Amino acid sequence: MKKLRAFGILTTLVVLFVLIQGSIVTKTGSGQGCGTTWPLCFGDVIPYNPTLETIIEYTHRLLSSVAGMLVLLLSFWSWKRLSYINEIKFFAILASTAIIVQGLMGAGQVVFGQPPLIMALHFGFSAISLAAVSAITLFTFEKSLTRTKLVVSKRFHWFIIAITLYAYLVIYTGAFVKHMGAATACTGFPLCSGNWVLFSEGTIVFAQMFHRLAGMSLALLVLVFAVWALRFYKTQRVLTMISLTSLGLIFVQLLSGVGMVFTYNQNLTIGLIHALTISLLFALFTYTIILTRRGSKEESE
Template sequence: MKKLKVYSIITTIIVLFVLLQGSIVTKTGSGQGCGTTWPLCFGEVIPYNPTLETIIEYTHRLISSVAGLLVLILSYWSWRKLNFIKEIKFFAILASSAIIIQGLMGAGQVVFGQPPLIMALHFGFSAISLAAVFTITLFTFENPFNKAIVPVGRHFKRFVIAITIYAYTVIYTGAFVKHMGASTACTGFPLCNGEFVLFSQGTIVFAQMFHRLAGMLLTVLVIVFVLWILKLYKHQRLLVILSFVSVSLIFVQLLSGIGMVFTYNQNLTIGIIHALVISILFSLFTYIVVITRRIK
């Protein structure tokens, strides 16, 4: 079991790195760094005299391929070794399916080109893959006699499911904003170019403002989640710890989003943090859904 733990942690880190690389590819405009050929790069196995964009795209392809293989192995291994966890089959299948779909969509974007909505979904599948692998990794620290179970009320369970689904929606709106080039549609925060606008200034501004409002609502929901726990479930140590981690992540997410606005989306580090943190938050809530739905 120790080997599986180490392997799952390494796989999670690499999947997270792939997600980071994807953000860098988009941020630097390197999506066509290997032209329109896949899996070859400009028709070559190893590109000759590559540009920086080619290096970024080619490296992303290599690491993504490694990550895909690691996830498939992890799915099979965990399915065999963690059969005392009833949720393992679902997450093993989810991790494998998401990483395969993610890879195919990336290849499709290179060869055929894809509209922003589809490319946003590509990032969404990356987040699902990370969430599934992250949850499997946490499963490796359980045993038949020590499974993480957090008894909570029915309404709280539903709230956790709702906030998890909503967090994924926010991921999608953010990815859509990025891929349609709307990240710099508004200057200033919380207003857009000094105004509160949604519908009056076109699709790009609408997408930017809609994402802002969605992100701020998610912040409110996470705060409600934490306060709910502190009021009714403060005796549940694991839940309290996860709640404080979640509220820390959402504030980093909010501040990085504001930072992107005031730096006109020119700071690569802030953009990467913004993309990674929301994915980690979604992964965390995915695990919280599991442990709150378990029955002793």
């Protein structure tokens, strides 16, 4: 089990880095750093005299390929080794499917080009892959006879599912804003260039403001989740830790989002933090669904 656990941690870190790399590719406009050829780069196995954009795109391709092989191996290994965990088959299939679709979408973007609505899904599948691989890795820390669970009401369990799905929507809207080039459509916060502009100033402004509203709504939902958990389930240490962690992540998410606005989306570090925290939050809530599903029951609150 120790070997599988170590391999799971390694795979999670590699998938996480691929996600960050993908954000760097988008942020730096390096998606065509190898031209329109794939898997070759400008028709070569190793690019000759590459530019910075080529290096960024080429290394992203290489690491994505490594991540794909690691995820497939982890999925197969965990399926065999963790068969006593009911959820393992679903997450093994999910992790493998997500990483394959993610790779194919990346290749399709290079060769054929894709509209922002489709390209936003590329980052979405990266987040799903990270969530699935993280869940598998966390399974390796569970004992065969005492699976980790959280005893909560069915209503609270369904609320967590709703937050998780909504977090994915926020991920998608954020990726759409990036691929549309709408990250700098509005200056200032919370107003848009000093005005209460929502839906009447064109698609780019609409996308930016819709994402802002979605992000702030998610923050409120996470706050409700944390208060609910700390009030009614404070004796469950794992849920307390999850609640506090989710509050920390959503705070950093909001702060980095505002930071991107005031730096005109020119600070690479802030942009990466923004993409990273929402992905980690989605992964955290995905695992929380598993734990609460195991222990959900009808109870008075």
